Amino acid sequence: MAALDGRGGVPQGDADIGLHERQAAPVLQLRQVRKAFGGAQALAGVDFTLLPGEVHALVGMNGAGKSTLVELICGAFTPDAGDIVIDGQHRSALTPRRAHAAGVSIVHQKRTLVNGLTVAENILLGRLPARGGRIRWKQAHREAARALDGLGIEVATEAVAGSLGPAEQTLVEIAREVHLGGRVLILDEPTASLGGRDAQTIHRLVRTLRDRGTAIVYISHHLDEVLDLADRVTVMRDGHVAAVARAAEIDLPALINAMVGDRLVHDRPGRNRSAGEAVLELTGLAGGRLHPFDLTVRAGEVVAVLGPAGDGQSELFRLLTGLRRAKSGHLTVNGAKVAPGDVGAGLAAGLRCVTGDRLSYGLVPVLSVDENLALVRRGRLRPWLVRWRRLHAEGRQARERYGVTTLHADPPVASLSGGNQQKVLLSAWLDGEPAACLLEEPTNGVDVAAKAEIHHIVDGLAERGTAVLLGSSDVDEVLRLADRVVVVRSGRIVADSPIEKVTRDDLVTLTAGGDQS
Numbered sequence: 001m002a003a004l005d006g007r008g009g010v011p012q013g014d015a016d017i018g019l020h021e022r023q024a025a026p027v028l029q030l031r032q033v034r035k036a037f038g039g040a041q042a043l044a045g046v047d048f049t050l051l052p053g054e055v056h057a058l059v060g061m062n063g064a065g066k067s068t069l070v071e072l073i074c075g076a077f078t079p080d081a082g083d084i085v086i087d088g089q090h091r092s093a094l095t096p097r098r099a100h101a102a103g104v105s106i107v108h109q110k111r112t113l114v115n116g117l118t119v120a121e122n123i124l125l126g127r128l129p130a131r132g133g134r135i136r137w138k139q140a141h142r143e144a145a146r147a148l149d150g151l152g153i154e155v156a157t158e159a160v161a162g163s164l165g166p167a168e169q170t171l172v173e174i175a176r177e178v179h180l181g182g183r184v185l186i187l188d189e190p191t192a193s194l195g196g197r198d199a200q201t202i203h204r205l206v207r208t209l210r211d212r213g214t215a216i217v218y219i220s221h222h223l224d225e226v227l228d229l230a231d232r233v234t235v236m237r238d239g240h241v242a243a244v245a246r247a248a249e250i251d252l253p254a255l256i257n258a259m260v261g262d263r264l265v266h267d268r269p270g271r272n273r274s275a276g277e278a279v280l281e282l283t284g285l286a287g288g289r290l291h292p293f294d295l296t297v298r299a300g301e302v303v304a305v306l307g308p309a310g311d312g313q314s315e316l317f318r319l320l321t322g323l324r325r326a327k328s329g330h331l332t333v334n335g336a337k338v339a340p341g342d343v344g345a346g347l348a349a350g351l352r353c354v355t356g357d358r359l360s361y362g363l364v365p366v367l368s369v370d371e372n373l374a375l376v377r378r379g380r381l382r383p384w385l386v387r388w389r390r391l392h393a394e395g396r397q398a399r400e401r402y403g404v405t406t407l408h409a410d411p412p413v414a415s416l417s418g419g420n421q422q423k424v425l426l427s428a429w430l431d432g433e434p435a436a437c438l439l440e441e442p443t444n445g446v447d448v449a450a451k452a453e454i455h456h457i458v459d460g461l462a463e464r465g466t467a468v469l470l471g472s473s474d475v476d477e478v479l480r481l482a483d484r485v486v487v488v489r490s491g492r493i494v495a496d497s498p499i500e501k502v503t504r505d506d507l508v509t510l511t512a513g514g515d516q517s
């Protein structure tokens with residue numbers, strides 16, 4: 001393939017930039033940037049060029065260095081060596097404030113709007129127009145509406161941010177950054193955990209921005225969308241640039257190959273399981289937007305709950321994990337009655353919950369990986385005595401089983417790459433033989449190899465008899481893992497079907513709120 005030439009099939013520097021693109025001066029250039037954390041090399045001499053009006057995707061396995069690279073561009077980290085050039089100017093002492101002033105903005109995967117404030121307040125946060133000590137609300141709404149309308153975003157400026165769906169929140173965040181003068185926009189996994197139609201809404205905005213000349217760095221583990229959306233792709237591997245290619249000239253297998261190198265991606269589809277006795281039973285569960293809800297998951301069965309974003313699917317998981325108080329109903333696990341949200345009783349009955357928001361509810365970021373793993377096992381340890389050697393030995397085994405890659409022996413979870421955090425979360429909660437488990441977006445932020453591995457782990461759980469309730473916005477994941485799919489709309493079950501009876505198109509339509517054909 002022409003696009004992947006050069007050293008070991010790898011083009012370097014600007015060699016891949018065509019004549020047309022060379023005429024446009026790069027808005028951003030990184031030359032041989034290096035960054036180490038405590039002696040371990042996260043970036044080992046990286047070149048990167050970003051042109052105005054291009055979508056430049058940044059892909060790579062978990063821990064490859066993508067986030068570290070963009071944090072350098074945003075001034076959050078200082079490079080140990082190398083050059084950062086923005087608009088032709090060398091930036092040796094970039095800080096977040098200076099990067100922002102130079103037009104560099106980032107929208108993180110974890111949404112940052114203030115939930116209790118309106119869209120207008122969020123867009124103009126810290127800069128609300130005022131005169132004589134009074135905020136000029138009409139003017140504020142007009143200005144915010146202009147910021148949204150200019151990008152074709154249909155969200156009311158009076159809406160409270162917390163009431164918006166995840167895609168709308170991302171749109172508002174992007175609009176805010178563009179309104180603040182962002183010309184280099186870094187989007188860190190903006191479509192992670194978004195369903196088809198929501199992802200397309202984000203893609204439309206990205207294309208609009210590109211057409212207006214914004215330079216976009218787009219980080220994603222969804223490789224199909226990368227090939228569809230990006231103009232160029234930079235593949236990172238182990239802190240190096242493994243390849244730079246035009247998206248039009250690279251196909252999926254070549255992209256995966258550039259990412260994983262000689263590592264293997266095991267996709268082992270095919271189910272070898274049959275549903276047994278009822279294990280997880282939800283009876284009359286209601287609360288929030290969810291109307292009384294009955295559902296049974298049998299031993300060895302994977303039931304996916306699917307619905308339009310922001311509808312009953314996430315509500316169900318909130319009720320089950322106690323993040324939202326249930327108005328009525330209960331669940332049983334192997335016949336043992338558990339009040340919704342009673343985490344202790346759920347654990348005792350063999351129920352494990354893998355949350356979709358790992359840093360808020362699943363892990364303690366300041367503790368180390370092994371400490372996090374031990375917290376979940378703590379029922380099996382003597383609580384008054386920490387046996388550190390055993391804690392690390394068990395931690396190491398779990399990390400190896402789940403392929404958690406770290407630069408240091410047992411770092412704080414906060415310092416791990418997003419995908420590795422997800423693997424720690426899964427290894428903490430899925431180890432052992434749970435009777436039932438709730439899996440919410442289990443492959444959120446993980447790379448292509450880890451995703452295949454996690455799917456294999458879920459297969460294994462089901463084959464050994466665990467009842468699995470899966471919430472995933474990724475229809476391919478649902479098709480790959482589920483035996484049954486339950487569709488929730490406006491808080492009610494509107495369809496319950498064996499997976500063989502639905503097509504991919506059905507699932508895409510159902511997630512978007514349409515009717516099953």
Ligand SMILES: Nc1ncnc2c1ncn2[C@@H]1O[C@H](COP(=O)(O)OP(=O)(O)OP(=O)(O)O)[C@@H](O)[C@H]1O
Nearest residue numbers: 037042062063064065066067068415416417418419
């Ligand atoms: N503040 C930090 N302290 C220590 N190590 C860090 C820190 N930030 C990143 N690292 C390490 O640097 C390496 C690169 O991480 P980075 O987050 O850049 O990867 P990534 O490509 O973005 O991965 P992912 O796809 O999982 O988000 C990882 O091994 C990570 O643990």
